[in-house]
Amino acid sequence: MTRRTLFDKVWEGHLVRPETADTPAILYVDLHLVHEVTSPQAFSMLRERGLGVRRPGRTVATMDHSTPTTPRGADGRIPVVDPQAAAQIGALEKNCAEFGIRLFALGSDGQGIVHVIGPELGLTQPGMTIVCGDSHTSTHGAFGALAFGIGTTEVGHVLATQCLLQGRPKTLAITVEGRLPRGVTAKDLILAIIAKIGVGGGTGHVIEYRGPAVGALSMEERMTVCNMSIEAGARAGMMAPDEATFEYLAGRPHAPRGAAWDEALRAWRGLATDEGAAFDREVSLDASSLEPMITYGTNPGMAIPVRGSVPEGDPGATLGKALDYMGLRPGQRLLGHPIDVVFIGSCTNSRISDLRLAAGLLKGRKVAQGVRVLVVPGSQQVKRQAEGEGLDRVFRDAGAEWREAGCSMCIAMNGDQLQPGQYAVSTSNRNFEGRQGPGGRTFLASPLTAAATAVAGRIADVREMLR
Amino acid sequence: MKTIQSRTVVLDIDNIDTDVIIPARFLKVTDRSGLGRWLFANWRYDAGGAPRPGFALDLPEARGAQVLVAGDNFGCGSSREHAPWALLDFGFRAVVSTSIASIFQSNALKNGLLPVVVDRATHRRLLAQPGAPVTIDLEACTLTLADGTSARFPIDPFARYCLLEGVDELSFLIDQEEAIAAYEGRTAPEARAT
Numbered sequence: 001m002t003r004r005t006l007f008d009k010v011w012e013g014h015l016v017r018p019e020t021a022d023t024p025a026i027l028y029v030d031l032h033l034v035h036e037v038t039s040p041q042a043f044s045m046l047r048e049r050g051l052g053v054r055r056p057g058r059t060v061a062t063m064d065h066s067t068p069t070t071p072r073g074a075d076g077r078i079p080v081v082d083p084q085a086a087a088q089i090g091a092l093e094k095n096c097a098e099f100g101i102r103l104f105a106l107g108s109d110g111q112g113i114v115h116v117i118g119p120e121l122g123l124t125q126p127g128m129t130i131v132c133g134d135s136h137t138s139t140h141g142a143f144g145a146l147a148f149g150i151g152t153t154e155v156g157h158v159l160a161t162q163c164l165l166q167g168r169p170k171t172l173a174i175t176v177e178g179r180l181p182r183g184v185t186a187k188d189l190i191l192a193i194i195a196k197i198g199v200g201g202g203t204g205h206v207i208e209y210r211g212p213a214v215g216a217l218s219m220e221e222r223m224t225v226c227n228m229s230i231e232a233g234a235r236a237g238m239m240a241p242d243e244a245t246f247e248y249l250a251g252r253p254h255a256p257r258g259a260a261w262d263e264a265l266r267a268w269r270g271l272a273t274d275e276g277a278a279f280d281r282e283v284s285l286d287a288s289s290l291e292p293m294i295t296y297g298t299n300p301g302m303a304i305p306v307r308g309s310v311p312e313g314d315p316g317a318t319l320g321k322a323l324d325y326m327g328l329r330p331g332q333r334l335l336g337h338p339i340d341v342v343f344i345g346s347c348t349n350s351r352i353s354d355l356r357l358a359a360g361l362l363k364g365r366k367v368a369q370g371v372r373v374l375v376v377p378g379s380q381q382v383k384r385q386a387e388g389e390g391l392d393r394v395f396r397d398a399g400a401e402w403r404e405a406g407c408s409m410c411i412a413m414n415g416d417q418l419q420p421g422q423y424a425v426s427t428s429n430r431n432f433e434g435r436q437g438p439g440g441r442t443f444l445a446s447p448l449t450a451a452a453t454a455v456a457g458r459i460a461d462v463r464e465m466l467r
Numbered sequence: 468m469k470t471i472q473s474r475t476v477v478l479d480i481d482n483i484d485t486d487v488i489i490p491a492r493f494l495k496v497t498d499r500s501g502l503g504r505w506l507f508a509n510w511r512y513d514a515g516g517a518p519r520p521g522f523a524l525d526l527p528e529a530r531g532a533q534v535l536v537a538g539d540n541f542g543c544g545s546s547r548e549h550a551p552w553a554l555l556d557f558g559f560r561a562v563v564s565t566s567i568a569s570i571f572q573s574n575a576l577k578n579g580l581l582p583v584v585v586d587r588a589t590h591r592r593l594l595a596q597p598g599a600p601v602t603i604d605l606e607a608c609t610l611t612l613a614d615g616t617s618a619r620f621p622i623d624p625f626a627r628y629c630l631l632e633g634v635d636e637l638s639f640l641i642d643q644e645e646a647i648a649a650y651e652g653r654t655a656p657e658a659r660a661t
Contacts, residue, residue, distance in 0.1 A: 016643065016650040023625050026643055028650055038547065040497035049637075054647075066495050084495035091497045135546040135570060149546035151574035152499075153636075161640045163647055167623060169569075199482050200540035200566055233543055235569055299482050299543070318481040318538060411491045420514055432486040432544060434509040 003277035006238050007171050007206045010146040010271070014129045016163055024165045030128040032158045033114045034061040034101065036092040037413070038133030042156035043095040053099040054162045060123060061096050062104040063089055064113045066413045069376050069403035078107045078404055085414060099159070112379020112405040115139040115347040119223065120381050122252025126241035126268040131158060136347045136429065137236075138229040142222035143249075144241035144271050146206070149230065169235045170280035172205040176213035178288030183463040185357070186221035187349060187427065187446035189213070190228040191293035191303040197283060199301035202234030205281065208273065209239050213287035219248040220353040227348045228429050231300040240272035292462055294334055295431045295444040297322035302431075306449060306461050309333045325433055326441050327421075334443070334459050341424040342373045342454040343436070344400075344447055346410035349427035350378030352385050354447045359391040361451035361465060362398040368457025373400035374416060376408040400454065412437045425453045468579060468630050470604050471560050473533035476523050477597035478507075483537050484544035485571060489553045491545075502549055503556030524557070528598045533560040536593045540564070542571025542582075551575040561603050563610065565590050576626040577636065583610055589618040605631060 004012070016026040032055075039061070046052070053059060066085040073079050080086045089106060096103035104110035110117060115136050118124040126144035131137060133155045140147035150164065157164055174193060180186075194201070207229050209222075217225065222239050229237030246265060249255045256264045291305035302322060304310070312331040315323055323329065344350070344358050355377065367373050375395045377383040383405055386392055392402045409416040410428035418424055418440025427450050431442035443459065452462035493505040511522050518525055535554065541564040542550060551574050554562065561581040572582045583603060585593070592612065593599065602611045605627060611617035629636055 013654075016646050021624070022628070024623065026640070026646065028647070028654075037494050041499050041548075044498070051641075065491075082495070087497055088495055133546055133548075135544065149570055151546055151548035151570060151577065153548060153574065153577040157637055157640055160637060161643070161647060163640055163643070165625070165636055165640065199543055200568070203540070203566060203569060230544075230570075233540065233568055299484065301482075317479055321480060413491045413495060430484075430486065430544065432484045434490050435486050438490070438492075438509055439514060 003274040005171055005273045005277045005279060006144060006208055006240055006271055007146065008277070010127055010129065010144070011168065013127065019168055024167045027129060027164050027166045029131050029158050029162055029164060030058060031118070031123055031130045032059045033118055033130065033132035033137070034059060034155070035065055035114050035132070035134065036063045036088040037065040038152050039095065039155055040088065040091045041152050042159060043091070043099070045156045046099070046159060051160045053101060053159045056100040058162060059101045059159065060104070061092060061101050062111055062114050062117055063092060063106045065407045065411055067106050067406045068414050069406045069408045069416060071404065072107065080106070082415065107404070109380055112381065113347045113350065113407055115227065116351060116378030116382065119143065119219070120252070120379060122249055122255035125249065125255070125264070126245060127271050131164065135230040136227050138234070139223050139227040139347055141226040141229065141236050141238040142219060143245055144238060144268070146236055146238065148236040170205045172202060172207045172234065173279040173282040174207055174209050175211040175282065175284040176209065176287050177211050177284065178213055178286045179216060180213060180287045180290060183448060183466050184290050184292055185446040185448055186217055186224040188290055188293040189287060190225045191295065191300065191444065192285065192290050194228065194232045194301045195293070195303040196285060197232050199231060199299045200233045202229060202232035205234050207232070207234045207237040208279070209237060210273070211284070214239060215242065218353060219244055220351045223351070224348055228300065231429060241268050292446060292449050294449065294459065295442070296326065296328060296334055298325055298431055298433050300429065300431060300444060303444070304334070306445070306459065307335055335461060337459045338423065339371060339425055339453055339458060340422040341418055342371060342450050343376070343409040343424055343426040343428060344450050345374065345376030345378065345408050346426070346428035347378065347407070348429045349447050350376060350382065352382050354427065355382070355386050355391050356389070358447040358451040359394040361448060361462065362400065362455065363394050365398060365455045367399035367454045371454055371457050373454045374403060374409055375400050376403045377405050379405045409436050411435070412440070425450050425459065468581070469606055470602060471533055471581065472600070472602045473560070474528070474598050474600050475534045475536045475563070475593060476529045476532045477594055478523055478535065478537045479594045481538035482540045482543055485542060485547050485550040486544055488542070488550040489547065494547060494549050499549070499552045501556065502553035503558070506553040506557045523597070531558065533558060534563060534601055534603065535559050535561070536563045538564065539566055541567050543568040546570045546574070548574045548578070551578045551580045555580050563590070563593060576623065576630070579630060581605065583620045585610055585618045585620055
């Protein structure tokens, strides 16, 4: 029998029709996640063509990108002051009502960043195909799902047919040996991987992360790693489901129950890559040698250990432009660089374990004077859980802002943004020019590094505070 | 769409991401029209919204150009289809690079913006000659320079067929109803549905 990878098994299990010389494969989609920014034009297309949604039960919507994270009003509602955002939010409400799609609306109990709520509701399950009009859909690969971002035209295709036309991607195995040292997190691991293979290093491939260091990660850490697969250009990132996956899923609202759970477990246990199965490419690295990472440029591949220096020598056009934008010089060290803002949040690092890490460091400490710190939980559920554990008080006592759930300053569509020229350490996923606001300058790092930097007011090596 | 004949506009920067192509603050729309105004907004306009003099897209010789030549790994980052919408609305019909990010490439093809991936030598020549006239032939899958030298580019055969014949991919998918229903029956996905 052919030895197959995790990807091969999920791909082949969802072929409505295989690829031919003339036509791409037709791939069935198990779960379609929808949000307010990339869906309105797709619903308009359905209306123009008189089409319905084929499987509303396989479609789940929420609001996260353009939604405010400012505190609730006296009426308990989150005020939407931006008329454009209000129009998008209104359009999604109307579209979901008209087409019979379940919506976790702004401020409701299940609302949050689409890639945070899918897993926490148990909607995300091993072996599924999952798509969303958002590139960070790769997050769900942490469960052994094949999950990837699509454009708005494809959102329309999935709404109408539950299928996508897809060319078969190649496979890339990234094996991580060893174990992450103290103070070095899943975020540092994925930044190190992207720095190693480059922002285009995964193009055309689905990555499978494997090896002992990956198996030792918690589910939330696995999501952080898979989340940033797209930052290496990969179509998706996947990890074999294991006992940690099943333990995370058991009892979640949409996870199978009773006999269905036992049956699902049997299927899920067979998903891991067969011994000896071949990948198109393989890369390996040793987690034990990693350090906290930080970016210095304007893409996530421009990352170095926090005690390192910006590359020396003639930077060339691309890096030169990036360093000009960042106000940095070749050879410059980042440790001690002053910071204006710290952002803790985003689909990369806004889950309860991320907030616990940051709060653990901020407890009994104060945010440095002049530094603004925003802590934005990934979902209403994460927010409630954090408040139940008293983390909100830790953040507030330290001098940080505690906000409602959403994408917030990761994409800066909702009013949470940097001022031109400001420097931020962010736990988000993109340091692109203007990503956190026009002229804003972003250093990507882990929640630990972000918290340590908030206290120091300068880029800090968290390991010195953990001693 | 069969051929594009145009002068080029050159942006010799690698890894131009979709946030640069169209910043997120311009995505708060519910339609797709008029986005060309915000194409490369952070590079084209200063903080006050005034055009930055000398930006490649706004030079007089760039007027009417339909071919954008950019550095490696064009279109990386987010899945926003607003990026090809903005390029098309501005007037571009093809983007040329040594590599083009997957989601951008798929979005571009679905809107009739041609992603043209050429070899490094051809790319270097194009980068060195902003404004050079080129001919892109989708039928032959070639990009030809003024001196007659030409480079072949790869393209998904089905996407090429759809563009040449004006076939709509969604109509093709809808025509697969029988196969889709058979798949659903075979895997009983509704039994697994939550």
